[in-house]
Amino acid sequence: MSKTKFTGHPDARRPKGNPLAWINLLLLSIIVLACNYIGCREYARMDLSEQESYSISERTRNVLASQRIQNRETPIHVIFAFQRTATGYARMYSLLEEYVRHSNGKIEVECFDPLREPNRAREISQIYGVDFDQNLCVVDARANHTVPLRTFEDKDSSDRMHVRIRPGASFMKYEVLPDESRRIVALMMDEVLCSAITEAVEGDLRRMYVVEGKGGVSRDDQTLLENLGLITSSLNIQLAWVNLNEVEMMPENAEGLIIISPQTDFTENEMRVVREFWEREGRNSVFVALDPTNTNLPMLYRFLREQGIRPNADRVLLRNRNRAYYDISAVMPKGLNCTRAFWNNTTQVDGQSMSLTLEHADENHAAMRRLNTYPLLLSTAEYYGETRRDREPTFTPQEDIAGPLCLQAAVTRGSNNDPNNLSTMIVTGNVDMLARTNARREQTDYLRSIWAWMVHRPEYAGKSANQDLTVKIDLNRHTRSAVEHITLIIMPALALLIALGIWNTRRH
Numbered sequence: 001m002s003k004t005k006f007t008g009h010p011d012a013r014r015p016k017g018n019p020l021a022w023i024n025l026l027l028l029s030i031i032v033l034a035c036n037y038i039g040c041r042e043y044a045r046m047d048l049s050e051q052e053s054y055s056i057s058e059r060t061r062n063v064l065a066s067q068r069i070q071n072r073e074t075p076i077h078v079i080f081a082f083q084r085t086a087t088g089y090a091r092m093y094s095l096l097e098e099y100v101r102h103s104n105g106k107i108e109v110e111c112f113d114p115l116r117e118p119n120r121a122r123e124i125s126q127i128y129g130v131d132f133d134q135n136l137c138v139v140d141a142r143a144n145h146t147v148p149l150r151t152f153e154d155k156d157s158s159d160r161m162h163v164r165i166r167p168g169a170s171f172m173k174y175e176v177l178p179d180e181s182r183r184i185v186a187l188m189m190d191e192v193l194c195s196a197i198t199e200a201v202e203g204d205l206r207r208m209y210v211v212e213g214k215g216g217v218s219r220d221d222q223t224l225l226e227n228l229g230l231i232t233s234s235l236n237i238q239l240a241w242v243n244l245n246e247v248e249m250m251p252e253n254a255e256g257l258i259i260i261s262p263q264t265d266f267t268e269n270e271m272r273v274v275r276e277f278w279e280r281e282g283r284n285s286v287f288v289a290l291d292p293t294n295t296n297l298p299m300l301y302r303f304l305r306e307q308g309i310r311p312n313a314d315r316v317l318l319r320n321r322n323r324a325y326y327d328i329s330a331v332m333p334k335g336l337n338c339t340r341a342f343w344n345n346t347t348q349v350d351g352q353s354m355s356l357t358l359e360h361a362d363e364n365h366a367a368m369r370r371l372n373t374y375p376l377l378l379s380t381a382e383y384y385g386e387t388r389r390d391r392e393p394t395f396t397p398q399e400d401i402a403g404p405l406c407l408q409a410a411v412t413r414g415s416n417n418d419p420n421n422l423s424t425m426i427v428t429g430n431v432d433m434l435a436r437t438n439a440r441r442e443q444t445d446y447l448r449s450i451w452a453w454m455v456h457r458p459e460y461a462g463k464s465a466n467q468d469l470t471v472k473i474d475l476n477r478h479t480r481s482a483v484e485h486i487t488l489i490i491m492p493a494l495a496l497l498i499a500l501g502i503w504n505t506r507r508h
Helices: 019-041 058-064 089-102 118-128 189-202 223-234 268-278 298-307 337-342 363-368 441-454 477-507
Strands: 076-081 107-112 136-140 163-167 172-176 182-187 206-211 237-242 254-260 285-289 309-311 315-318 328-332 345-349 356-358 371-379 383-386 406-413 423-428
Touching (some): 058 089, 058 189, 076 089, 076 118, 076 189, 089 107, 089 189, 118 136, 136 189, 163 189, 223 254, 254 268, 268 285, 285 441, 298 309, 337 441, 345 441, 356 406, 371 423, 423 441
Parallel strands (some): 076 107, 206 237
Antiparallel strands (some): 136 163, 172 182, 309 356, 315 383, 328 345, 328 371, 371 406, 406 423
16 A cells, blocks of 8 residues: 555645625725715714604794795804703704704804803803893894894894894793692793794794784783794784774784684674775785683674684583583694695694584675685584583584584685785684693694794694603593593502402401
8 A cells, every 4th residue: 555645636725716706895895985975975864763852843944945044145143052951952952953954054053051161152242232141042144143233222123133032941841830840841942943033034023913802812811812922923923902993994014813702792893994904905814713601792703604604602512421521522624735734633622612614605705705714623523512501411403513513714815826815814613722721732733834824924834843851641531531440440449459358368
């Protein structure tokens, strides 16, 4: 046997090059370079939080994309002077970045801490005449934001009209606790800052007049105007008072007339002023909120019937119930394009409501006047309109009005193709939902969208951003009833049974 060792072919152990591996490596390098190039040129940011807490609302994005902002030659300067230890600072800083990103360079933001940068705080104080004893936000829409505001300048001058200063407290929503202390429950930055930007850009405030002398609201009691005032201020509208019995006609600068919960009827002269304003050439708006507990308003009701809305002077109640139940499950139906984001959404309406019927006594006459009606809020079919108030609430088909019922409606006079000569009217049969304590988020957003349509501001329609810092759960009546039974009956009974079982075990 030969002792020589077989080593095989001399090239057997030499590694062979694989051309496919080099091709894969080249393609991988090309892909990595392409991804880096695209990432540098195309920037995308995503809010992965469940409630999109770090994003501005669609309404704000529409405002930033509007012609009033995009046609500016110089950007709007926003100075965010907040301490970094302030509640929600990280979220507010993230929202400011969203403002810059969606404005296409028309908004520039400067953030600084007055305690850590006292020199810069001193410079800002000299320009705007403010003291940094609290957090502040300054919105400057002037052509040159480095020029100091003149000390003795008139408040309504062109220079100061384009500057808005908001305290840090206005960026927060507070809740009063039983011990009369307050806690922050939500951020209001998106609404407050968007409103300040609109005011600073436009400068001049538009005016709507609230009718006084009819009860319901007054200069001393503005409870029903608090939430409405926040909505109108976000649209750069200032509310003023008017006594129809003291004027011959509405002021020329009036863009709207507001009638809230009238307790006494209008006189012929007052109705003449209202009719003149409603039929005036141009874009005019009227908002009427009726009190279901007071139905003795024949002059006002006649005017509403002429426009195609008939108040039924009833009270909307739930069927098959032994007592009056006023909480109403309502639907926001399809109709106006400005409310598209809310179509078929549901909400809970608190307080007493009156139903409305949309009909024209003479369809030909209505067509000649170009009147059109739209339902805005409908109850579900389980509710009915009780026409008699002197008896126990029981549905009677011969006398009562079967659901679903219209709770809020709109009327237009003119052509929708000519928005500058279109008069709009909103009539609601519930005044309790106007109170700030009763207003739900979806109702406030819905009402703001309607008001934006009334004053020809379509970019303000839509839902607001979720800025809650606490979790709030809205329960319908069935869920609340189930929770009450569980907490008041089932849980105590279960605890009693457990205690009896333990006692019986120890006794034996």
